[in-house]
Amino acid sequence: MTKMQAAIFNDIEKLDIETLDVPQIRPNEVLVELKACAFCTWEQRVFTGVNTVQFPFIGGHEESGVIRALGADIDPKLWHVGERVVVGLMTSCGDCHNCRIGQEGSCTDFSYEKPVGGLSVRGMGGFAEYLAVPITKLFPMADNLSYEEAALTEPLSCVVHSIDTADVQLGDTVVVIGAGIMGAFHAILARQRGARVIIDEPSVQRQQFMANLGFQEFINPKQEAAVPAVMRLTGDQGADIVFNTVGNSNLVADSIAMAAIRGKVMLYSSFHPDNPVQFSPNTLHRRMTQIMGSANSDGQDFFKALNLLNTGVIDVKPFIAGYTTFADIEAGMRRALDPETYRIILRMNQ
Ligand SMILES: [Zn+2]
Ligand SMILES: [Zn+2]
Incomplete structure (x- = not known):
């Protein structure tokens, strides 16, 4: 042929x-x-x-x-x-x-x-x-x-890269903003790493989908402002790691505000449009917030992601x-x- x-x-x-x-x-x-x-x-x-x-x-x-x-x-x-x-x-x-x-x-x-x-x-x-x-x-x-x-494998490998970069640890509290496929993969891999996962997602349909996968803690930002909701759910501590998977730069300030002292904020999604964001440098300084990004994946992320699929650890x-x-x-x-x-x-x- x-x-x-x-x-x-x-x-x-x-x-x-x-x-x-x-x-x-x-x-x-x-x-x-x-x-x-x-x-x-x-x-x-x-x-x-x-x-x-x-x-x-x-x-x-x-x-x-x-x-x-x-x-x-x-x-x-x-x-x-x-x-x-x-x-x-x-x-x-x-x-x-x-x-x-x-x-x-x-x-x-x-x-x-x-x-x-x-x-x-x-x-x-x-x-x-x-x-x-x-x-x-x-x-x-x-x-x-x-x-x-x-x-x-490819989308999962990109999330493996993000989860590894943010270094999710046993017992961490993780907030995932957005439960599209990339947010959902973040929630699944963070749970696999032993984290408590809170999903911030306005769509009731997506919340139900994630509930069917066994997730129990949701914030609906249409019903309750997301930052106070995270504070309420974490006894005012905030989240150890916040993964933003939504391409709206208005959510960056919220992501930073949700993070605990010494917390991490992962900017996973690309932003459309790529609007500049304001933040208080002193707040980051004082709270020792780490802001990081993740895009694409490396060969080792492909091997890890495909191992998760090949062995049935992730479905x-x-x-x-x-x-x-x-x-x-x-x-x-x-x-x-x-x-x-x-x-x-x-x-x-x-
Ligand atoms: Zn892709
Ligand atoms: Zn090259």
């Missing part, structure tokens, strides 16, 4: 199915037939025009598939045709200083718009049926994990809201835009 299908963004709200050449593999690459790719908020923002890219552009960076061919230099004792894999970190160069020290998520040559995977269209490539992938970007899946679950099945195919991809994307929807997954070759 020499031709394949791919979904290409040709303009805002214009996602077309086109025929591309199947990528040629280089000696150090394998050919991966993709089976599943999730629609991240990032692609949704390309679709709606919030994230600006140069068209044509191929999205998709939460993907899994199966190895169909090995390049000449690949050791067949280490990798084999038919092996099921997650593909990740496609946009990191592997050669810059940060990549070489294992901080691929901070690649200085990083761009969403590089052509990757041997494709003729620029972009991250997950919305294509085949990719040429260097083995440094392959992560092996367990037999019992579905391709759809495995496609959620992401509840986050799979539905499936789509190339034929219905625009309808699938529109469904993904609904804030009450967690992940919609493009199924290919199955």
Whole structure:
């Protein structure tokens, strides 16, 4: 087979199915037939025009598939045709200083718009049926994990990075602002680390979803101001760690005010728009607040996230809201835009 299908963004709200050449593999690459790719908020923002890219552009960076061919230099004792894999970190160069020290998520040559995977269209490539992938970007899946679950390794890896950076400890009180998929993953991993988790989320539907996952402490900021609510729930101590997963910079001041003395504030989400924030330097000084950020993930975060999925420690099945195919991809994307929807997954070759 020499031709394949791919979904290409040709303009805002214009996602077309086109025929591309199947990528040629280089000696150090394998050919991966993709089976599943999730629609991240990032692609949704390309679709709606919030994230600006140069068209044509191929999205998709939460993907899994199966190895169909090995390049000449690949050791067949280490990798084999038919092996099921997650593909990740496609946009990191592997050669810059940060990549070489294992901080691929901070690649200085990083761009969403590089052509990757041997494709003729620029972009991250997950919305294509085949990719040429260097083995440094392959992560092996367990037999019992579905391709759809495995496609959620990338978002989980970003949250692993955030949880590790904030260093959640046994017995910490953690506030998670926002229970979209990223907030929900923060709540789950923080609980896994032995923290008490309080979820600050206005949507009753999302609160119910989290309650079904066993969470018990919620703040509805539409009914009660979030900062006094955290103080009420923590005996006026505040939270050891506040994870903000909502891209509204008005929430930053609240996040700082919720933190305990010596508490930490993690700015996880990107901010749209990126409005400046005022804070009292003396308050931070006196209360020894640590403000930190987290974005993307490194190879080790991918391994950790996939271990959590492969071993069943974390179950992401509840986050799979539905499936789509190339034929219905625009309808699938529109469904993904609904804030009450967690992940919609493009199924290919199955
Ligand atoms: Zn993503
Ligand atoms: Zn790099």
